[in-house]
């Protein structure tokens with residue numbers, strides 16, 4: 194992004210203005226070429242810490258570092274012109290104290306050029322959301338299933354059933370009141386997602402939280418069929434790129450072994466006029 198950019202990027206206030214009017218389409222991306230594609234069709238790109246699982250082969254998001262988020266954040270910014278780019282704050286970079294959170298969020302914003310950060314947590318993180326938001330860092334909150342706490346939760350379970358309902362409603366109110374410009378609701382039961390969406394004044398972005406939300410987000414590798422280690426119930430697969438990639442790789446290897454690749458058009462000879 195540069196000051197002379199001709200295309201103006203969407204801002205957090207632009208997305209807030211869409212609530213109740215137009216659905217907000219969001220996807221994750223981690224690389225420049227994918228960011229370019231998503232940028233043409235979506236409103237928001239999340240550089241999710243899911244990158245640790247889908248790109249780096251980690252078992253969960255706990256091992257994701259600031260360096261990884263910085264590097265993928267920069268890569269995505271090189272491909273994004275009109276979407277709002279949000280970078281996930283990794284586990285350990287924001288929970289201990291608002292000042293630590295500010296220092297890490299400011300680094301992400303300053304060094305990647307992203308438009309906002311996202312952090313996981315509700316009532317207990319509201320003070321930090323307020324600290325950042327009041328100091329110029331737009332914050333997207335993330336409540337319900339919070340993957341960075343998978344060890345405490347004992348799995349990626351549905352949220353908001355029974356007694357858990359009031360806790361998540363309180364989380365939504367707390368982060369919205371603290372100044373979050375949007376709230377991700379992950380794997381939250383539909384009636385609760387509907388009530389929260391009606392109650393708070395900023396957009397809810399659902400992932401496994403029903404069409405009642407103001408927008409939706411999924412992990413790009415899940416919708417493309419690139420990541421297939423597991424498939425959450427909330428994912429819809431729009432392509433089978435993993436299968437296509439395997440077929441291509443297998444055909445290439447067979448061509449090399451059988452002498453069908455390279456062919457004449459891939460070879461260089463003495464004559465001028467040819468590159």
Ligand SMILES: Nc1nc(=O)c2c([nH]1)NC[C@@H]1CN(c3ccc(C(=O)N[C@@H](CCC(=O)O)C(=O)O)cc3)CN21
Nearest residue numbers: 243246247254340348349350412415420423425426427
């Ligand atoms: N590829 C990918 N997609 C995601 O949506 C995603 C990540 N990675 N990494 C970070 C978090 C982790 N999330 C997850 C991970 C697993 C499930 C899952 O397996 N859900 C199962 C049931 C598991 C259980 O009940 O314990 C499901 O059917 O939804 C859901 C969300 C969402 N995020």
Ligand SMILES: CC(C)C(=O)C(=O)O
Nearest residue numbers: 221241242243377400
């Ligand atoms: C799934 C989304 C909401 C996320 O936090 C991520 O990709 O890390």
Ligand SMILES: [Mg+2]
Nearest residue numbers: 241242243281
């Ligand atoms: Mg995340």
